[in-house]
Amino acid sequence: DTAVSQTPKYLVTQMGNDKSIKCEQNLGHDTMYWYKQDSKKFLKIMFSYNNKELIINETVPNRFSPKSPDKAHLNLHINSLELGDSAVYFCASSQGQYNSPLHFGNGTRLTVT
Amino acid sequence: RKEVEQDPGPFNVPEGATVAFNCTYSNSASQSFFWYRQDCRKEPKLLMSVYSSGNEDGRFTAQLNRASQYISLLIRDSKLSDSATYLCVVNPGGGFKTIFGAGTRLFVKA
Numbered sequence: 001d002t003a004v005s006q007t008p009k010y011l012v013t014q015m016g017n018d019k020s021i022k023c024e025q026n027l028g029h030d031t032m033y034w035y036k037q038d039s040k041k042f043l044k045i046m047f048s049y050n051n052k053e054l055i056i057n058e059t060v061p062n063r064f065s066p067k068s069p070d071k072a073h074l075n076l077h078i079n080s081l082e083l084g085d086s087a088v089y090f091c092a093s094s095q096g097q098y099n100s101p102l103h104f105g106n107g108t109r110l111t112v113t
Numbered sequence: 114r115k116e117v118e119q120d121p122g123p124f125n126v127p128e129g130a131t132v133a134f135n136c137t138y139s140n141s142a143s144q145s146f147f148w149y150r151q152d153c154r155k156e157p158k159l160l161m162s163v164y165s166s167g168n169e170d171g172r173f174t175a176q177l178n179r180a181s182q183y184i185s186l187l188i189r190d191s192k193l194s195d196s197a198t199y200l201c202v203v204n205p206g207g208g209f210k211t212i213f214g215a216g217t218r219l220f221v222k223a
Contacts, residue, residue: 041216
Protein backbone atom coordinates (compact mmCIF):
# COMPACT_ATOMS: atom_id res chain seq x y z
CA ASP A 1 0.00 0.00 0.00
CA THR A 2 1.95 2.99 -1.31
CA ALA A 3 1.58 6.04 0.93
CA VAL A 4 2.80 8.71 -1.49
CA SER A 5 2.83 7.74 -5.13
CA GLN A 6 3.94 9.80 -8.07
CA THR A 7 3.90 9.14 -11.79
CA PRO A 8 5.70 8.77 -14.02
CA LYS A 9 8.89 7.38 -12.49
CA TYR A 10 10.96 8.39 -15.52
CA LEU A 11 10.29 11.17 -17.99
CA VAL A 12 12.50 11.86 -20.99
CA THR A 13 11.48 14.72 -23.22
CA GLN A 14 12.82 17.40 -25.50
CA MET A 15 13.38 21.06 -24.80
CA GLY A 16 10.32 23.18 -25.34
CA ASN A 17 7.82 20.46 -24.50
CA ASP A 18 5.19 20.65 -21.75
CA LYS A 19 4.90 17.82 -19.24
CA SER A 20 3.05 16.94 -16.04
CA ILE A 21 3.90 14.89 -12.98
CA LYS A 22 1.13 13.56 -10.75
CA CYS A 23 1.20 12.84 -7.04
CA GLU A 24 -1.28 11.22 -4.71
CA GLN A 25 -1.12 10.44 -1.01
CA ASN A 26 -3.36 8.13 0.99
CA LEU A 27 -2.08 9.12 4.43
CA GLY A 28 -4.83 11.65 5.10
CA HIS A 29 -2.25 14.43 5.37
CA ASP A 30 -3.23 18.05 4.97
CA THR A 31 -0.01 19.32 3.42
CA MET A 32 1.76 18.34 0.21
CA TYR A 33 5.01 19.50 -1.31
CA TRP A 34 7.14 19.44 -4.42
CA TYR A 35 10.90 19.22 -3.98
CA LYS A 36 13.59 19.32 -6.65
CA GLN A 37 16.85 17.40 -6.28
CA ASP A 38 19.46 18.50 -8.76
CA SER A 39 22.60 16.77 -9.98
CA LYS A 40 24.47 17.85 -6.84
CA LYS A 41 21.83 16.01 -4.79
CA PHE A 42 20.64 19.16 -3.05
CA LEU A 43 16.94 18.98 -2.13
CA LYS A 44 15.11 22.28 -2.52
CA ILE A 45 11.49 23.00 -1.77
CA MET A 46 9.51 24.37 -4.67
CA PHE A 47 5.87 24.50 -3.57
CA SER A 48 3.64 23.53 -0.71
CA TYR A 49 -0.13 23.24 -0.46
CA ASN A 50 -2.14 22.99 2.73
CA ASN A 51 -5.73 21.87 2.27
CA LYS A 52 -5.57 22.81 -1.42
CA GLU A 53 -4.23 26.29 -0.67
CA LEU A 54 -0.79 27.35 -1.91
CA ILE A 55 1.30 28.30 1.11
CA ILE A 56 4.88 28.09 -0.12
CA ASN A 57 6.04 29.28 -3.51
CA GLU A 58 9.81 29.49 -3.63
CA THR A 59 11.73 31.27 -6.35
CA VAL A 60 10.66 28.98 -9.12
CA PRO A 61 10.19 30.01 -12.79
CA ASN A 62 6.53 30.54 -13.60
CA ARG A 63 6.86 27.79 -16.20
CA PHE A 64 6.23 25.54 -13.20
CA SER A 65 2.62 25.46 -12.09
CA PRO A 66 1.34 23.27 -9.28
CA LYS A 67 -2.29 22.28 -8.99
CA SER A 68 -4.07 20.66 -6.08
CA PRO A 69 -7.56 19.42 -7.04
CA ASP A 70 -8.04 18.05 -3.52
CA LYS A 71 -5.85 17.60 -0.48
CA ALA A 72 -4.81 14.09 -1.53
CA HIS A 73 -3.43 15.20 -4.89
CA LEU A 74 -0.78 17.63 -5.99
CA ASN A 75 0.29 17.78 -9.60
CA LEU A 76 3.11 19.68 -11.22
CA HIS A 77 2.91 21.02 -14.74
CA ILE A 78 6.01 22.31 -16.48
CA ASN A 79 5.83 24.41 -19.63
CA SER A 80 8.57 25.00 -22.18
CA LEU A 81 11.01 22.57 -20.62
CA GLU A 82 14.67 23.60 -20.49
CA LEU A 83 17.86 21.57 -20.10
CA GLY A 84 18.29 22.93 -16.57
CA ASP A 85 14.99 21.40 -15.53
CA SER A 86 16.60 17.97 -15.61
CA ALA A 87 16.47 16.70 -12.04
CA VAL A 88 14.60 14.34 -9.76
CA TYR A 89 11.29 15.77 -8.55
CA PHE A 90 9.95 14.46 -5.27
CA CYS A 91 6.43 14.82 -4.01
CA ALA A 92 5.97 14.68 -0.23
CA SER A 93 3.24 15.02 2.33
CA SER A 94 3.04 15.76 6.03
CA GLN A 95 0.45 16.17 8.71
CA GLY A 96 1.12 19.89 8.54
CA GLN A 97 2.37 20.71 11.99
CA TYR A 98 5.94 21.97 12.17
CA ASN A 99 7.14 18.87 13.95
CA SER A 100 5.57 16.44 11.50
CA PRO A 101 8.03 14.57 9.31
CA LEU A 102 7.76 14.42 5.55
CA HIS A 103 6.77 11.30 3.66
CA PHE A 104 8.23 11.21 0.16
CA GLY A 105 7.14 9.60 -3.06
CA ASN A 106 9.75 7.63 -4.94
CA GLY A 107 10.58 10.48 -7.28
CA THR A 108 10.28 11.35 -10.96
CA ARG A 109 13.55 11.46 -12.85
CA LEU A 110 13.13 14.11 -15.54
CA THR A 111 15.63 14.29 -18.36
CA VAL A 112 15.37 17.10 -20.87
CA THR A 113 17.33 16.62 -24.08
CA ARG B 114 25.77 31.39 5.49
CA LYS B 115 23.58 28.48 4.43
CA GLU B 116 20.49 27.81 6.52
CA VAL B 117 21.54 24.22 7.17
CA GLU B 118 25.13 23.06 6.74
CA GLN B 119 26.59 19.59 6.84
CA ASP B 120 30.02 18.11 6.22
CA PRO B 121 29.54 16.44 2.81
CA GLY B 122 32.02 13.67 3.56
CA PRO B 123 32.35 11.05 2.34
CA PHE B 124 32.97 9.19 5.54
CA ASN B 125 34.58 5.81 4.90
CA VAL B 126 34.43 3.54 7.94
CA PRO B 127 34.87 -0.17 8.60
CA GLU B 128 32.02 -2.32 9.83
CA GLY B 129 31.59 -2.03 13.57
CA ALA B 130 32.94 1.51 13.75
CA THR B 131 31.24 4.43 15.45
CA VAL B 132 30.70 7.47 13.28
CA ALA B 133 29.28 10.90 14.06
CA PHE B 134 27.81 13.57 11.83
CA ASN B 135 27.25 17.18 12.73
CA CYS B 136 24.92 19.74 11.26
CA THR B 137 24.62 23.45 11.98
CA TYR B 138 21.63 25.68 11.40
CA SER B 139 21.47 29.44 11.13
CA ASN B 140 18.00 30.34 12.46
CA SER B 141 17.98 30.35 16.24
CA ALA B 142 14.17 30.23 16.20
CA SER B 143 14.18 26.82 14.51
CA GLN B 144 11.51 24.59 15.95
CA SER B 145 12.02 21.04 14.83
CA PHE B 146 14.83 18.86 13.62
CA PHE B 147 15.14 15.55 11.86
CA TRP B 148 17.63 13.17 10.34
CA TYR B 149 16.67 11.52 7.07
CA ARG B 150 18.45 8.81 5.18
CA GLN B 151 18.63 8.64 1.38
CA ASP B 152 19.87 5.59 -0.48
CA CYS B 153 21.25 5.94 -3.98
CA ARG B 154 18.47 6.75 -6.48
CA LYS B 155 15.80 6.47 -3.80
CA GLU B 156 13.61 8.90 -1.90
CA PRO B 157 14.63 10.34 1.48
CA LYS B 158 13.20 8.45 4.44
CA LEU B 159 12.84 9.62 8.01
CA LEU B 160 15.52 8.12 10.23
CA MET B 161 14.60 9.91 13.43
CA SER B 162 13.30 13.13 14.87
CA VAL B 163 15.64 15.03 17.17
CA TYR B 164 14.31 16.05 20.56
CA SER B 165 15.69 18.68 22.91
CA SER B 166 16.79 16.14 25.47
CA GLY B 167 18.44 13.93 22.88
CA ASN B 168 17.05 10.59 21.80
CA GLU B 169 18.17 7.14 20.87
CA ASP B 170 16.81 4.52 18.50
CA GLY B 171 18.81 1.33 18.61
CA ARG B 172 22.30 2.08 17.29
CA PHE B 173 21.39 5.66 16.45
CA THR B 174 21.62 8.62 18.83
CA ALA B 175 20.58 12.15 17.98
CA GLN B 176 21.52 15.24 19.99
CA LEU B 177 20.43 18.86 19.80
CA ASN B 178 22.50 21.78 21.08
CA ARG B 179 20.35 24.90 20.82
CA ALA B 180 22.97 27.23 22.29
CA SER B 181 25.47 26.31 19.57
CA GLN B 182 22.79 25.66 16.95
CA TYR B 183 23.86 22.23 15.90
CA ILE B 184 22.48 18.75 15.83
CA SER B 185 24.39 15.51 15.68
CA LEU B 186 23.84 11.91 14.70
CA LEU B 187 25.89 9.09 16.17
CA ILE B 188 25.85 5.64 14.61
CA ARG B 189 27.32 2.84 16.68
CA ASP B 190 28.42 -0.57 15.41
CA SER B 191 28.12 0.46 11.75
CA LYS B 192 26.65 -2.07 9.33
CA LEU B 193 27.18 -2.34 5.60
CA SER B 194 23.52 -1.45 5.22
CA ASP B 195 24.12 1.92 6.90
CA SER B 196 25.87 3.11 3.72
CA ALA B 197 23.74 6.01 2.50
CA THR B 198 23.49 9.79 2.51
CA TYR B 199 22.32 11.28 5.79
CA LEU B 200 20.32 14.48 5.52
CA CYS B 201 19.97 17.00 8.32
CA VAL B 202 16.56 18.67 8.19
CA VAL B 203 15.36 21.75 10.04
CA ASN B 204 12.05 23.54 10.27
CA PRO B 205 13.29 27.09 10.78
CA GLY B 206 10.19 28.96 11.78
CA GLY B 207 7.46 26.66 12.92
CA GLY B 208 5.60 26.88 9.62
CA PHE B 209 5.46 24.47 6.74
CA LYS B 210 8.86 25.14 5.21
CA THR B 211 11.46 22.48 5.89
CA ILE B 212 15.10 23.01 4.93
CA PHE B 213 17.39 20.16 3.96
CA GLY B 214 21.13 20.12 4.35
CA ALA B 215 23.18 18.93 1.40
CA GLY B 216 23.75 15.57 3.05
CA THR B 217 26.70 13.57 4.36
CA ARG B 218 27.69 10.44 2.50
CA LEU B 219 28.62 7.39 4.52
CA PHE B 220 30.34 4.29 3.16
CA VAL B 221 30.67 1.33 5.49
CA LYS B 222 33.15 -1.28 4.28
CA ALA B 223 33.64 -4.90 5.23
